[in-house]
Amino acid sequence: MDGPVVEVSHLRKTYGDKVAVDDVSFSVRPGEIFGILGPNGAGKTTAVETIAGMRRADGGTTRVLGHDTQRDPGAVRDRLGIQLQEATLHDRITVGEAVRLFAAFYPRPADPDDLLALLDLTEHADKQFRNLSGGQKQRLSIALALVGNPEVAILDELTTGLDPQARRSTWDLVDRVRATGVTILLVTHFMDEAERLCDRLVVIDAGRVVAEGTPRGLIDGLQADRTVVVRFAEGTAAPARAVLDRLTETHPDVHGVAPGSDGEVAVTGSRRVLFAVMPALAEADLVPDDIRTVTRTLEDVFLAVTGRTYAEQDDEDEPALATEGDRS
Incomplete structure (x- = not known):
């Protein structure tokens, strides 16, 4: 039709x-x-x-x-x-x-x-x-x-x-x-x-x-920050972190840097944050073992529109279909 x-x-x-x-x-x-x-x-x-x-x-x-x-x-x-x-x-x-x-x-x-x-x-x-x-x-x-x-x-x-x-x-x-x-x-x-x-x-x-x-x-359509996670070999995570930390003061597309486990550093910023991270690391001759962007999901959409995290299971059930007087 x-x-x-x-x-x-x-x-x-x-x-x-x-x-x-x-x-x-x-x-x-x-x-x-x-x-x-x-x-x-x-x-x-x-x-x-x-x-x-x-x-x-x-x-x-x-x-x-x-x-x-x-x-x-x-x-x-x-x-x-x-x-x-x-x-x-x-x-x-x-x-x-x-x-x-x-x-x-x-x-x-x-x-x-x-x-x-x-x-x-x-x-x-x-x-x-x-x-x-x-x-x-x-x-x-x-x-x-x-x-x-x-x-x-x-x-x-x-x-x-x-x-x-x-x-x-x-x-x-x-x-x-x-x-x-x-x-x-x-x-x-x-x-x-x-x-x-x-x-x-x-x-x-x-x-x-x-x-x-x-x-x-x-x-x-989300306006939230993007995140890039960079992992370095042992001994290079600290200098890399220092380089990336400076970007929060010098580059408008970088909004925050946080250390993670196993030599990882998470960098948040605008949708162009990756283009800020890679040149800075290349200039400092720091080569990461791994780099990935954190994929956003519909859960991020739910958080953005409701202001709370998504819980798949809720304590409150919907009324059963057999509710008296409800059927057509």
Whole structure:
């Protein structure tokens, strides 16, 4: 379709005195992996469940594929796939049985065998749910979200609890799914996951959007100092430190110098700080064993826009979907 496939405007959701989602707006383009990033308890899951029509909004509008999901959630039921956090199945159902069962709910489902192959589950088709590893369960949950041949898929915290290898394998699967033409709304509290997968994203904190853009654009837009770390062989760190210390008084692009461990010296300054460090060391005939720039991340973006460090795990959970009277 032309235009955004998901449109959210001034979305608000409350539970008594608690404001879970507060004036959230964004749009998702066809074929994107669009991220909703924030610490646990920030309102991410509440937002996407409201977008899907599974919760009633207290304000604002939510549209998916041109349909108002608050007024008519059924209009997108066969075109929207959802993998929810904490989803589970009967212990004894097998992978193949689960996919075929869910396929029967849709008028034009995906071919179960093709879906199992796409998600590397063919060899596990006869394995019971209770015997699956965490990564296999997550791949199955993605398969069930895709079995109806959706145009849009919501993936909520799909790598929580997985080991690093399983997380990376799951990331590769998400790329494969997008390559089939599915637009993905990815909910995550992992900064590295958002940087790796998302074309664009919103950062949500305490129910509000605090940043929006591409991961690279948000990081590059930071005005904070850059840092270069230089490591020297034993005996040369002290004279190098003296040379670099003088730059704080003589060079406008150098703002601070601090010693580290194992002969390292960290130099902070403007985005041109590296161009100040290297000529000074060359002039003093000091050759470092190693030099690197400290890579900034979305965590630095979060710190810049909120004034506090990012905590992936929050003590406050979002209300369960089963809250009485909340379903549409």
